[in-house]
Amino acid sequence: MQINKKRILSPQRYLYALNPDESFYLAARLMAEDVQRLLRYGIKADGNARIPTPRGPATTTNADGKWVVCRDLPKEERPFFHDYHIVDWHGNDHYGTCVQHRMCYQRALIPPTDLAFVIEDGVLLSPLFVNCDQAMPEVRAAMNIMLEMLGRFEVWTADKAPALPPVKQYKVPWEILRPGTRTREELESYIEKIVERKPRAHQAEIRRRHEHLLELQPEFCVLGTQNFFGYVVYGFPKLNLFVFESNQVNNATYAFRGDWEKASRLTKTEVLAGGIQEARVFHTEHWTGNISHLISRLSKEAE
Secondary structure (H helix, E strand, C coil): CCECCCCCCCHHHHCCCCCCCCEEEEEEECCHHHHHHHHCCCCCCCCCCECCCCCCHHHHHHHHCEEEEECCCCCEEEEEEEEEEEECCCCCEEEEEEEEEEEECEEEEECCCCCCEEEECCEEECCCEECCHHHHHHHHHHHHHHHHHCCCEEEEECCCCECCCCCCEEECCCCCCECCCCCHHHHHHHHHHHHCCCCHHHHHHHHHHHHHHHHCCCCEEEECCCHHHCCEEEEEHHHCEEEEECCCCCCEEEEEECCHHHHHCCEHHHHHHHCCCCEEEECCCCHHHHHHHHHHHHHHHHC
């Protein structure tokens, strides 16, 4: 899947098609105008990996690093040099340099990442990464560099092929389980959850839930208009069961039987008011066991 963004803060959400610790590239198929654009960044189609020439924020940080102001530390005296030119009463020019001292906040340099990119067979490739938490800072930097240079990228496997989701996917032209009408208190809570920055632990938890559902071997999954950012439907047709899983923390998993497409067009308010769900499994420490118990119970009923 091609990603078109201006900037990326959370790289994990774009790596859902990969397994943990799987190696991968960021890649972009090039058109004629792309090759000319990459020349501005010093990237040539000669098979040599190069660090992009600094032109924008992402490429500059990659090549030169970044200064961070340390406002929690005492200020320090810092010299500032200025060139001057004066003309005396006799019309003579005088040039020189003067020094001024000011009290400034201390700064710390974030070292450059020095990520090098290469063009191979008409494709721009990043360095090879590993899908793990430790690599995410460099992955995020590489994603933003690709977006700065070309405005797009794809996730490719170590075999240099597009990474495909682990199960067959369908898309429907509506958003799975729209939020629906909320009270003011619920709305404020909902907005708070959206604006808060998810800690890394939350990202791992979201990934763990999807991985657990995939281990239960669904026959298909369905992405709504929000793709993996909204609800995802995992289908178990033999059990007449369809599990709706969210990518938000402190939410719930919904399980339906029968016409899942009809259920997906409803709001959460409509679902809860009608009690049409087979089960509603909250995201707690018992979530994994509760989901497994639900699948096991329905499997026995189907025998």
